[in-house]
Amino acid sequence: MAERMLMLLLLGVLVLGCIYVLYPFFSAILWAAILVFASWPLFQRLRRTGLPRALAALIMVLVATVLVLLPIAIAVRGGTKDVNHLRLAIQLALQDGLPAAPAWLETVPLVGGALSDLWNGWAADINAMVAFFRPYFGMMIEAGVRALLDVAHGVVDFGFALFISFFFYYHGEWIGGWLTRLLRRVAGRQAGRLGQVIGQTVRGTVYGILGNAVIQGLLTFGGLWLANVPRAPLLGLVAGFLAMLPIGAPLVWVPAMLWLFGTGATGRAVFLALYGLIVVTGPDHVIRPYFIARGARLPFLPTVLGVIGGALGFGLLGVFLGPVLLGIGLSLAREFADGGETATNPAEPLAR
Structure with a gap:
C-alpha cells in the first residue's frame, strides 16, 4: 500500500512537472491542435495525391502562414500610411488650431451644447485642449506599449503554433490513435x-x-x-x-x-x-x-x-x-x- 501511494505521488509530481514545462506553450499547443484537427480532411486529401507525409505537412503549414500573414501585411502597410496622416493632422491642428464646432454637434440631445462649447473653447485656445489631455498622455502611452507587447506575444505564439502544427500533421494518425485509446480507458463505453x-x-x-x-x-x-x-x-x-x-x-x-x-x-x-x-x-x-x-x-x-x-x-x-x-x-x-x-x-x- 505504501509503495502504491509513493508511486502515485511520484506520478503526480511528474505530471505537474510536465505541465510546468509546457505551460508557456499552452496557448500555442492548443492553437496548433485546433488548426490541425479542423484542417485534417484537407491534409488527408493532399496525402491521397501521393505526396510524402512531410511535404504535405509543410504545404499545410505554409498555406496557413500565407492565409494569416498576408492580410496582416496588407493591413500594416495601409495602417502605417494612416498613422502618418493622423500625425500630420495633429501637428496641423496644434499649429493652426481647431476649426469651429460643427453645427450638428449642438443638436445632440443632452450633451450637445456642452460638447459644442468645449470644442469652441479648445478652438479659441489650443493650449486648453493640450492641458486637458496631458494627464492622459501617460495612460495612452502605457496602453499603446501594452498593445504592442500583446501583438508581439501573439506573433510568437503563432510562430510556435505553426512549428508545432507541422509535427501534429506528421504524427497525426499516431496522436489520434493514442488519444482514442486514452479516452477509451477514461470514459469506457x-x-x-x-x-x-x-x-x-x-x-x-x-x-x-x-x-x-x-x-x-x-x-x-x-x-x-x-x-x-x-x-x-x-x-x-x-x-x-x-x-x-x-x-x-x-x-x-x-x-x-x-x-x-x-x-x-x-x-x-x-x-x-x-x-x-x-x-x-x-x-x-x-x-x-x-x-x-x-x-x-x-x-x-x-x-x-x-x-x-x-x-x-x-x-x-x-x-x-x-x-x-x-x-x-x-x-x-x-x-x-x-x-x-x-x-x-x-x-x-x-x-x-
Whole structure:
C-alpha cells in the first residue's frame, strides 16, 4: 500500500512537472491542435495525391502562414500610411488650431451644447485642449506599449503554433490513435460518443467562426464602400479579423459612422448606422451560433453561451474552447441521464 501511494505521488509530481514545462506553450499547443484537427480532411486529401507525409505537412503549414500573414501585411502597410496622416493632422491642428464646432454637434440631445462649447473653447485656445489631455498622455502611452507587447506575444505564439502544427500533421494518425485509446480507458463505453462530440464541436466551431468572419468582413466592406468611406477594403479586412471576437465588426463601422457625421455627411452616416445594425451586426448573433450548432450538434443557446462565456474567460482561444467544453459537458449529462444506454458506439479515432 505504501509503495502504491509513493508511486502515485511520484506520478503526480511528474505530471505537474510536465505541465510546468509546457505551460508557456499552452496557448500555442492548443492553437496548433485546433488548426490541425479542423484542417485534417484537407491534409488527408493532399496525402491521397501521393505526396510524402512531410511535404504535405509543410504545404499545410505554409498555406496557413500565407492565409494569416498576408492580410496582416496588407493591413500594416495601409495602417502605417494612416498613422502618418493622423500625425500630420495633429501637428496641423496644434499649429493652426481647431476649426469651429460643427453645427450638428449642438443638436445632440443632452450633451450637445456642452460638447459644442468645449470644442469652441479648445478652438479659441489650443493650449486648453493640450492641458486637458496631458494627464492622459501617460495612460495612452502605457496602453499603446501594452498593445504592442500583446501583438508581439501573439506573433510568437503563432510562430510556435505553426512549428508545432507541422509535427501534429506528421504524427497525426499516431496522436489520434493514442488519444482514442486514452479516452477509451477514461470514459469506457462513452468514449465513442465523446470522441464524436469533440470532433464535431471543434470543426463546427472553427468553420462557424471563420465563415462568420469572412461574411462579416465582406458585409462591412460593402457598407463602407456604399457609404464612400476611404480605405474600405482595408477596413473590411480589419472587420473580418475582429469578427472572430464577440464585439466584432462594430469596432470598425461605428467609428466610420462617427467620422461621416463629423465631416457633415449626415445622410451617409445614417445609412451606415442602419446598415451596420441591420445587415452586419444583427446576423452576427445568428450566423456564428448557427454554423457552430450545426457542426457540433449543440443546441443554439449553449452554443451562444459557450462562445461569449469562453471569450470573456479565455480571450480569443475561449471562442473555440467554450462550445467544446459545453458540448462535452452536455454529452456527459445526457449519458448519465440515460443510464449509459446511448453510449454503445465503439470508440472512433479522433484523427479522421
